Amino acid sequence: xxxxxxQAQSVYESIxxxxxxxxxxxxxxxxxxxxxxxxxxxxxxxxxxxxxxxDRDLVRLLSPMPFKVSEDRRAxxxxxxxxxxxGIIDGxxxxxxxxxxxxFRMTASYIESIxxxxxxxxxxxxSSQTIDRYNDKFLMLSKGMITLEKFIExxxx
Numbered sequence: 001x002x003x004x005x006x007q008a009q010s011v012y013e014s015i016x017x018x019x020x021x022x023x024x025x026x027x028x029x030x031x032x033x034x035x036x037x038x039x040x041x042x043x044x045x046x047x048x049x050x051x052x053x054x055d056r057d058l059v060r061l062l063s064p065m066p067f068k069v070s071e072d073r074r075a076x077x078x079x080x081x082x083x084x085x086x087g088i089i090d091g092x093x094x095x096x097x098x099x100x101x102x103x104f105r106m107t108a109s110y111i112e113s114i115x116x117x118x119x120x121x122x123x124x125x126x127s128s129q130t131i132d133r134y135n136d137k138f139l140m141l142s143k144g145m146i147t148l149e150k151f152i153e154x155x156x157x
Contacts, residue, residue, distance in 0.1 A: 004054045004055070004057065005054050007054070007057070007110065008033055008052045008053070008054035008057075009033070011052050011059060011110055011115060012030075012033045012034075012035075012052045014115065014116075014117055014120065015035060015050050015052070015059070015120050016028060016035060017117065018117040018120045018121055018124075019035060019037065021117070022121070024037050024039075025037065025038075032051075033051070033052040033053075033054065034049055034050060034051040034052065035049065035050050036048065036049045039124070039128050041128060041131070041132030041135075042132055042136075043132070043135065043136045044065075044066060044132075044135045044136060044139065045066070046063050046127075046128060046131050046132065046135070047063060047064065047066065048061060048062070048063040048124070048127065048128075049061070049062050049063070050120070050123070050124075056109075057109055057110050057111040058107055058108070058109050058110070059107065059108045059109075059110065059115065059120070059123070060105065060106075060107045061091075061104075061105065061106045061107070061123050061124070061127050062103055062104070062105055063103065063104040063105075063127060063131055064101060064102070064103045064104075065101070065102040065103065065104075065135055065138060065139070067139055067142065068099060068100040068101055069100035069101075069102065069138075069142040070100065070142065071100070073100075073141065073142050073143075073144065074097050074100055075097075076141060076148045077095065077097075077100070077102070077138065077141060077142055078095060078097050079148055080137070080138065080141055080148060080151050080152075081093045081095040081102060081138070083151070083152055083155060084134050084155070087155065088130060090106060090126055090130075091104060091105060091106035091126065091127055091130055092104070092105055092106075093105075093134070100142075102138055104127060104130065104131050106123050106126070106127050108123060137151055137154065
């Protein structure tokens with residue numbers, strides 16, 4: 001095993017160990033070096049994946065929203081996602097305006113460094129808080145239950 005793969009394996013095992021410490025129920029994908037889990041927030045359950053990329057010395061957390069935005073609402077959601085991203089300190093929402101998919105993404109590089117369980121805990125908890133803050137607002141906007149103006153106003157509070 002070369003050094004990149006050995007370091008990636010070590011990072012992956014550290015993520016799994018943290019999930020064990022936190023007593024999370026998660027699925028290991030040992031060959032691909034990623035885990036999946038679901039975290040329950042205030043409303044919509046958040047499905048997350050933590051992926052270790054040996055080729056990039058990177059850990060990537062991805063959490064797709066469990067809905068797609070209908071075509072007639074995609075322009076409004078593009079503005080809402082941009083507005084939300086402007087205020088987010090760490091991580092961001094990726095939005096595919098073609099198919100209406102929204103995914104939260106956070107990354108951490110381990111190039112010439114050692115990442116601790118505390119960083120992975122930070123990634124999980126900050127991502128959860130951020131996603132939980134926006135997932136229901138994005139869903140309500142996509143369903144026409146709130147307007148873009150109402151979304152923006154709620155951000156100012």
